[in-house]
Amino acid sequence: MAQTKLNVVDDSLESQISELRSQIASLSKSVSSRAGAISEEASDFVDEAKGRVQRAAHSAAETVKAQSQNVVEAVRENPATATSVLTVVGALGFALGYFVANASTQHKSSSLYRWR
Structure with missing residues (x-):
């Protein structure tokens, strides 16, 4: 009698452990897919920010170059x-x-x- 109760408890625990393992696997897949999506979004954001910084730096360099040419011309004239x-x-x-x-x-x- 005691042995059958132990078997029932053991079977119950094994089924619960099995269910938990499948849930953990499912959660792991879900987290993995979300992490991949977030990684792609972060990569896109970094690429976009990098492009903006490069355009701003290029624009600033062009502005400085134009202003320095204006100063040189003014000094040459006066x-x-x-x-x-x-x-x-x-x-x-x-x-x-x-x-x-x-x-x-x-x-x-x-x-x-x-x-x-």
Whole structure:
């Protein structure tokens, strides 16, 4: 009697394990197919983004090239003006650097700095 109950339980467990295995196999196939679809979508997205970045980089390069040609033409047409502008910009840069360095030196020699 006890042996037949054990056989019934054993058969029941085996059938449940078998059913679980088939469900796991089914889920595995489902996940695999979904992963493949997601992988394809991600690949398409990456390809599209790559194309957009390349087009934007090409467009930016063309814009920079055109602007630099405009600057070169302006300098060729007005060499004196270009020299004056560069001289003024250089002088302003030197003056700004001088004042920043001077302010930095004065800050270090202040009385607050000595007491720290």
